[in-house]
Amino acid sequence: MHLKQIILIATLIISTTLLAQQKNKQTKVVKDGFQISIHTANLKNQKLQLYLISGVTKKQFVTDSLTITDNNQIVVFKQPKKIIDAIYYLKFSTQKNGVGIAVDNGIKMDLYLNSNTIEEITCSNNAINKDFIEYQQLDKSATPEQKTNSRNVLLSRYPNSILQLYLAAENKIAEKVPATLEEKINYRNFYFTFLDRTDKRILFLPNTTKLLYKYVTLLPITAENYIDNIDNLLKGLDCKSKNYDVFSNYFISNLAFFETNQLEKAFNHLYKNYIDKNPCDIFSAADYNSYSNKYATNIKVPIGTKCPDFELVSKDTIAYKLSEVFPKNDFTFIAFYSPSCIHCQEKMPVVSASFQNLKNRYPAKKIQLIAVINDADESDWTQFISEKKLDSWLNLKSQDSKRKYQEDFNAYSNPSYFLINKSGDVILKTFNIKAIEELINK
Template identity: 25%
Template sequence: MRYTLFFFLLLLSACLQAQYKINLQINAPKDSIAYLRGVVFDDKNYFPKDTIRIKKNVVILQSKKPIVGGMYYVQLDKSKQRFYFILENNDNLSLEIRGGEIHSNNPRNQVYFQYQKLAKSFEVIDSLYDAEVGRGRKFSYSDKAAFFKVKTAALAAFRKKALPKLNPSEVLHIYFSALNRLDASVPDKKNYAARLAFLKGLDFNTNKLLFIPTYKELVSEYMGYYPTQADSLLKGVDQILSRVNCQSKSYPYVLNYFVQLMRNRNVQNNTEGFVKFVNTYVEKSSCNALSATVKKTLIDDAARLNKVVNLAKSPAISLPDTTGVTQDLHQFAASFDYTLLAFYAPTCDHCQKEVPEMDSTMKLIESRLNLSLGRFYVCNEPGVPQATWRKFISDYKITTNAKHVELPSVSDIRTQYDAFSNPVFFLLNRAGEIVARRISPNTLRKYFAEIQRQRMAQNP
């Protein structure tokens, strides 16, 4: 009976003139459901395709609509195993998932499965790297390249051998070629020739490139050649977007990537950079890649931030502290060389990490540069119990040169500083002037490193 049904489905699919057909066989006793997904731009953006109920041994999946071709995966519901494969338009695939492996009648996919198996054999290196990063180790681009040297060499050798046997227009050829380019690149902010060479020859309008996870890596790798300063990164943005056709499928994804990049607080002068980016590529752009709603949201965000950019002196803050005593920001700032103004929420996960990290960074800068640094902390979580607020201060020991005040639920201060998220940090001088906006511990270090460099230049 099973074979009769299978034969009938084959006849039916032929009648439908499917643009692709997948004969999927899954042997997974613990799983009753699997998901078929296609990757778009990166491994996090995927488009849903099918939910498969594993009741029969063989499942037929097909589509009458043409596809571009790209990378897909089947994920089992309970075991969470994920199996990637390549799907081109007009493909007629047989896929079999058994245990922890996948097999196919398609030679192209068999090559890809072998490649994934080789990559999996180096998982211990990935785990070691993740552990080092978890312990706080910082990797430069060259350090990371050295750490993965053995894995990179083995995978590159596999791709080099496989590429001549693949058609240049095929997804797997595009994917392997992109990986080769990434492996050969080690971003160096002073190596302008390497930056240009990396970009040369890349066709960002190739639709198949959008449907494999290396597109985002290629853009990110190129941006790694620029200093993490807004004015520098905007030059890289100009280079990439000048090569992406406004009408291409990939343009909205690339544009959104740059929206997130220019918002990043690890970018120096990110506030000014984000405003300029939105003004150039959203507000004044003739490209209609974004929906009206998204476009309006970005323009409104930039308008709010532009008000913050134009602030010379910090708006006044006079609020009660944990004991009920009113504390004045400008009076407090006048007592220190610089003052960190921090908006945070005690229950915010990011705050629990970044607020103490920022305090530790301040202490390090104080000792190295012989500066007096104040901390003016604003509890930006309306309705939080005072016990929770006090516990946060105590647990993370943020009491050195510090005042803690509480922002009421309705306040112009939140609007004036655009402090609608947490944490948000500003740096003020003695006069209460804002010298750095929406910073991170990393950008704070860079700010004072520049001050130290100027000191050394004046007193060699």
């Protein structure tokens, strides 16, 4: 072999090796995280935001923001660390909502935008998001059947992307519910077979709430049906799974939303079987204490039972017996609070204003408001009443240093609330203005 040939082959080997090493380095750069390059034109001084929508709370969480400083500029949202695949959104800071993009770990894409209308954004080098953006544009004018057909095409096209999970959830939400009770029960029991309940990406789906809401409303909202809903979703799910926390907290908030449906038994079941003793240490101390206190109150003063009686006095030492107050009113609302409690300081003026609004709207209903200082220190009591606009309330305190009412009501945390009807039955144990109005309207 000639020397020139040897040199040429050696050069090719070295070049190939260097090229491979360079390629490996490039691969490592985009192996984890994401890189979203947005080619902008004529958008100087505009601010772009990248955000997530938590599927359980529906709140927007801005993860990054960039200001465009030139009329022709490429701005880059970049995350070098491994991420959980998610549906992100892009919007201008002045807008309420944005355009969704499917961000799988390791993705690198180029987007183009030359208008302050975010919906006009386009994608060139990433087929998933090119199709997803086009789907969202179609979504505004398409019929339900066209939307389903479009989703099914993309589902088969991108089986491993976060987009597949998002669209599969959309299909489930849009799916027709069976007509008969027996069919509905069977449908509910197999509702989640289309996904892995331990999939971490569920938290970052913007449609998780819709998916879960359809699930819990498939059958009439009763304690028995809701207990079955809880067991069907949580039983057998390892508490180490992040979704154990996600689903449990959704049930907590949803049970509060449907409070007037007498779901106390369902809450107790959820607490005893899935929350008590804080399995795997997944609930924060504050949340766990809150759930435990609610459970203790449910046991102590169940909904529908007679309210415990007490005798307290006003600041003028006039005695008031609860059992002599509620028969004279259609509804009696009791708030136990402490002037030093930060949450009480924030909440009590809101509670007072909300009830004043209800009284104005329902003048025929007699509503008595009772505020009980739930604290041995009364030095700030009068000032608190004045500052928090509680002058129209019946403001009471205990003359008993042991405050026996605390044990009777489990009113150890502040604030604690109880709504009582004319017969003295406890009908609500939270401040939920929607639920209160429903009860007043019955």
